[in-house]
Amino acid sequence: xxxxxxxxxxxxxxxxxxxxxxxxxxxxxxxxxxxxxxxxxxxxxxxxxxxxxxxxxxxxxxxxxxxxxxxxxxxxxxxxxxxxxxxxxxxxxxxxxxxxxxxxxxxxxxxxxxxxxxxxxxxxxxxxxxxxxxxxxxxxxxxxxxxxxxxxxxxxxxxxxxxxxxxxxxxxxxxxxxxxxxxxxxxxxxxxxxxxxxxxxxxxxxxxxxxxxxxxxxxxxxxxxxxxxxxxxxxxxxxxxxxxxxxxxxxxxxxxxxxxxxxxxxxxxxxxxxxxxxxxxxxxxxxxxxxxxxxxxxxxxxxxxxxxxxxxxxxxxxxxxxxxxxxxxxxxxxxxxxxxxxxxxxxxxxxxxxxxxxxxxxxxxxxxxxxxxxxxxxxxxxxxxxxxxxxxxxxxxxxxxxxxxxxxxxxxxxxxxxxxxx
Numbered sequence: 001x002x003x004x005x006x007x008x009x010x011x012x013x014x015x016x017x018x019x020x021x022x023x024x025x026x027x028x029x030x031x032x033x034x035x036x037x038x039x040x041x042x043x044x045x046x047x048x049x050x051x052x053x054x055x056x057x058x059x060x061x062x063x064x065x066x067x068x069x070x071x072x073x074x075x076x077x078x079x080x081x082x083x084x085x086x087x088x089x090x091x092x093x094x095x096x097x098x099x100x101x102x103x104x105x106x107x108x109x110x111x112x113x114x115x116x117x118x119x120x121x122x123x124x125x126x127x128x129x130x131x132x133x134x135x136x137x138x139x140x141x142x143x144x145x146x147x148x149x150x151x152x153x154x155x156x157x158x159x160x161x162x163x164x165x166x167x168x169x170x171x172x173x174x175x176x177x178x179x180x181x182x183x184x185x186x187x188x189x190x191x192x193x194x195x196x197x198x199x200x201x202x203x204x205x206x207x208x209x210x211x212x213x214x215x216x217x218x219x220x221x222x223x224x225x226x227x228x229x230x231x232x233x234x235x236x237x238x239x240x241x242x243x244x245x246x247x248x249x250x251x252x253x254x255x256x257x258x259x260x261x262x263x264x265x266x267x268x269x270x271x272x273x274x275x276x277x278x279x280x281x282x283x284x285x286x287x288x289x290x291x292x293x294x295x296x297x298x299x300x301x302x303x304x305x306x307x308x309x310x311x312x313x314x315x316x317x318x319x320x321x322x323x324x325x326x327x328x329x330x331x332x333x334x335x336x337x338x339x340x341x342x343x344x345x346x347x348x349x350x351x352x353x354x355x356x357x358x359x360x361x362x363x364x365x366x367x368x369x370x371x372x373x374x375x376x377x378x379x380x381x382x383x384x385x386x387x388x389x390x391x392x393x394x395x396x397x398x399x400x401x402x403x404x405x406x407x408x409x410x411x412x413x414x415x416x417x418x419x420x421x422x
Contacts, residue, residue, distance in 0.1 A: 148398040149173040149218040151211060153232070154180045155196050156189055158308075158357065159223040159246065159383055166387035168192045172394065175218065177211055179204055179232075204235055212241045217401070219244060219394050226250050226311045230258070237262035242401055244393045246272050246386065249311035259409050267397050269412040270314025272389035276378055277412040280318050284413075287325035295327030296368045304338040304348045304360040312337050316361055319376075328365070354381035389415075 150167060154160050155178040164174055174191075180198040188197050199207045212218060219242050222232055226249025233255050236243040242265035245255070259266050271277055301320060303313040316335050323330060344350040348360050358381050365374040389412060396415045400406075 147171075147173060148394065149175050149215045150221055150394055151175045151177060151208075151218060152221045152223070153178050154184075154198075154224050155191050156180055156184055156198065157223055159386065160221075161191050162383040162387040163221055163223060163246075163390050164194065165192045166384065166391045167394070168194065170391050170395075172391065175211060175215065177207060179207075179224075205239065208235060208239050208241065212239055217398065218242075219397055219401075221390060221394065222247050223390075230254050233258050233266075236266075237264050240264055242266065242397050244390060244397060245269075246390055248314040256409060263407045265397055265401055265405075265407050265410075267393040267410045267412070267415065269393070270318055272387075272393065272412060273380060273385040274389045274392065274412065274416060275385070276315060276380070277389070277416055279378060280315065280322075281413050281416065283319055283322035287322040291325055292327040294323065294365060297328050297365045298368075299323055299328045299330045299334075300336070300362075300364040301330070301334065302336040302338065302348070302360075302362045304344050304350060304358065306356050306358060307339045307341065309339070313359070313361065315359070319361070319363060323363075323365075351381065357381070357383050 150172055152160050152164050152167070152174065155164060160178070167174060174194045174196070176194065176196050178196050178198055179201060182201060184198045185200040186198065188195055190196070208220075220236055221244045222229075222236075223246045224232060226247065229245070229247050229250025232247075233243075233245065233250075237258055240262075245266065245268040248270050255268065259268070269277070271280060299320075301316055303316045305313060312332065312335055317332050320330055320332055320335065338344055338348060341355050344355060344358075344360075345352055348362075350358050350360055358379070360379045361377065363374075363376040366372070393412065393415050396418055397410065399418075400410070
């Protein structure tokens with residue numbers, strides 16, 4: 001399709017979208033009417049130019065007398081007159097505005113021999129289009145963010161694989177390199193159809209610096225092991241690459257100091273599940289606004305995770321921190337950590353199918369005389385909630401880098417507040 005639809009927003013800021021992106025954005029924002037069923041989703045071709053055929057339901061748009069509808073069975077001509085360009089632009093405009101094609105007057109478009117068409121010159125829909133195009137522009141920024149390259153360490157771990165799967169589904173660009181353990185070094189693995197080379201821990205700095213030089217927009221995602229958290233963070237800071245730290249454990253004070261001192265972009269959170277983070281934020285707000293309101297209350301905390309998780313839940317520690325501000329006398333060492341599968345099924349109620357991947361948290365508060373009790377519980381089966389949250393964090397961080405925002409440590413609450421999650 002050989003034309004360029006130039007979008008003009010309310011403040012007359014104009015920008016152009018390639019034709020294939022135009023169709024995808026229009027399809028996402030403005031589905032066809034019920035009597036025009038949506039065809040199968042458009043998927044970008046692996047190679048070559050974008051398809052030059054309008055979706056089937058676009059071809060049925062009605063045009064004024066003398067105008068022929070576009071046929072979905074043949075591509076529009078690559079060399080066209082101004083009239084044909086305006087007619088095809090009108091088809092997209094009608095679809096985007098969700099109005100019949102005969103309401104689009106092509107005479108309202110610029111008469112110059114140009115491939116661009118601007119909503120600014122489209123007078124009948126100036127007010128409506130400015131609102132619509134605001135959303136188109138917002139989604140366009142997201143679409144560009146989805147092109148950011150990411151490097152996932154370690155890609156052979158269960159969380160690493162889950163993140164890559166979610167990232168591929170979201171359209172992120174997975175770099176074919178990852179850091180792993182010594183036994184995994186110099187071998188290739190396939191994750192979600194992507195071939196990834198595992199590199200030795202001894203060549204990490206050279207490899208990361210080279211990758212960052214080749215991909216200056218890259219983001220590193222870290223789901224390694226607790227005893228590697230600090231060394232990895234120091235490496236990312238030394239090279240200057242933005243990163244999302246999903247690994248819990250390690251020396252957290254040292255971690256935050258390292259990143260603060262180096263002034264790199266980073267998202268660090270003990271919990272990547274968006275809904276769980278919202279609960280944590282609620283607890284923090286309550287602690288800030290009502291400090292000491294649970295003074296004298298006793299607290300019991302139990303957390304259950306898959307047996308491979310060696311450290312105490314960072315989420316449980318975060319909730320305990322809020323309870324401490326509320327006046328509860330409780331130490332992190334008192335958190336009951338359950339890793340025995342039999343106990344997890346019988347005591348906690350974890351489904352057997354979820355034993356390899358779950359996160360159950362229970363908090364029990366009791367007044368000094370035991371006449372008043374409060375219980376909080378949040379249970380997660382599987383890893384998808386964390387993987388999807390991680391992808392949102394990557395997109396959020398990529399946007400901060402692109403906008404040259406403040407270089408600092410962000411967390412998942414910042415991601416939530418941004419309001420641009422998928």
